[in-house]
Amino acid sequence: MAILPSQSLAARLHQHGFKLTRARRAVILALEEAARPLSIADLHTAAQAHAADIGLVTVYRTLEVLAGLGLVRPVHLLDNCHAYALCSPGHTHHVICQRCNRVVEIEGCDLSAYLEEITAITGYHITGHWLEIAGLCPECQRAGD
Amino acid sequence: MAILPSQSLAARLHQHGFKLTRARRAVILALEEAARPLSIADLHTAAQAHAADIGLVTVYRTLEVLAGLGLVRPVHLLDNCHAYALCSPGHTHHVICQRCNRVVEIEGCDLSAYLEEITAITGYHITGHWLEIAGLCPECQRAGD
DNA sequence: TCCTAATTGAAAGATTTTTTCAGTTCCGGG
DNA sequence: CCCGGAACTGAAAAAATCTTTCAATTAGGA
Numbered sequence A, B: 001m002a003i004l005p006s007q008s009l010a011a012r013l014h015q016h017g018f019k020l021t022r023a024r025r026a027v028i029l030a031l032e033e034a035a036r037p038l039s040i041a042d043l044h045t046a047a048q049a050h051a052a053d054i055g056l057v058t059v060y061r062t063l064e065v066l067a068g069l070g071l072v073r074p075v076h077l078l079d080n081c082h083a084y085a086l087c088s089p090g091h092t093h094h095v096i097c098q099r100c101n102r103v104v105e106i107e108g109c110d111l112s113a114y115l116e117e118i119t120a121i122t123g124y125h126i127t128g129h130w131l132e133i134a135g136l137c138p139e140c141q142r143a144g145d
Numbered sequence C: 001t002c003c004t005a006a007t008t009g010a011a012a013g014a015t016t017t018t019t020t021c022a023g024t025t026c027c028g029g030g
Numbered sequence D: 001c002c003c004g005g006a007a008c009t010g011a012a013a014a015a016a017t018c019t020t021t022c023a024a025t026t027a028g029g030a
Helices: A007-015 A022-034 A040-047 A056-068 A112-122 A138-142 B009-015 B022-034 B040-047 B056-068 B112-122 B138-142
Strands: A072-075 A083-086 A092-097 A103-107 A125-136 B072-075 B083-086 B092-097 B103-107 B125-136
Touching (some): A007 A022, A040 A056, A056 A072, A072 A092, A103 B112, A112 A125, A112 B103, A112 B125, B009 B022, B009 B056, B022 B040, B022 B056, B022 B083, B040 B056, B056 B072, B072 B092, B125 B138
Parallel strands (some): A092 A125
Antiparallel strands (some): A072 A083, A092 A103, A125 B125
């Protein structure tokens, strides 16, 4: 069973002049399989399934590259302050299940009315925002608490 | 929605049965004076203006107490992941100036329509959200970029 | 004022992140 | 298909960050 990283991810890496190495493939695959935020340590473990000898340092460096390209995003919700999740290019938000950590990505948020109100009140010129949403995914709702 | 006035954290601490020590007073004063998120190290330095021999460990412990009471909140600005800022009890958001780091606190956000939309799309039962807004404060707009 | 438990700073310990470096791998050009 | 060289890698060491431990001190009620 050879899972390959999504073409767009590999392509984007290559577009920016980065090499698509065995170690980077392992990190990307691990993130895609997890479909939830992973701590650096967990990601390291998960990546070892694809490249047994990958070093922790390489996980740090790969995340740095991916985050720089906007392909990965640090997720700060709850107590796991240094987790990372894949994200689509463009503006999206993460909805995170607080029980199983599963993540759904939402795009096309329309906060403009809210942000205009904030501009009116504070006088700030708003340039960006960061929103994370916590809840229970359908499965965990059924599973009870 | 309103801008909240700063409050006397010392009084609130005491209300919850914690001792109001010299070290804690120093940390609280430093946070009130800064009016922006401070890293632990910066907070330690700032607190030393009020209690010259305060230890870094005590800063950690004081933040733990204050965060537990919801009087202080970790702020995860992109490059300063472990900063802390005062916050009022209840549900508020921070608007952060990306040039000078000044923070304005906003309460009474109305994202309910947006959150209902997300519930409809994802099936998640939304329990909470966490929003940070970045921009330029009025002064920094005037100062140019 | 006195008493007690909470709190403190320093030091040691643990963990996390970054730097360094010599060897390896990717990949475009022959 | 195979070179060559820059990008990349893992390991080790170093640095930074955070936590634990403990004896001494302090806040605040009696």
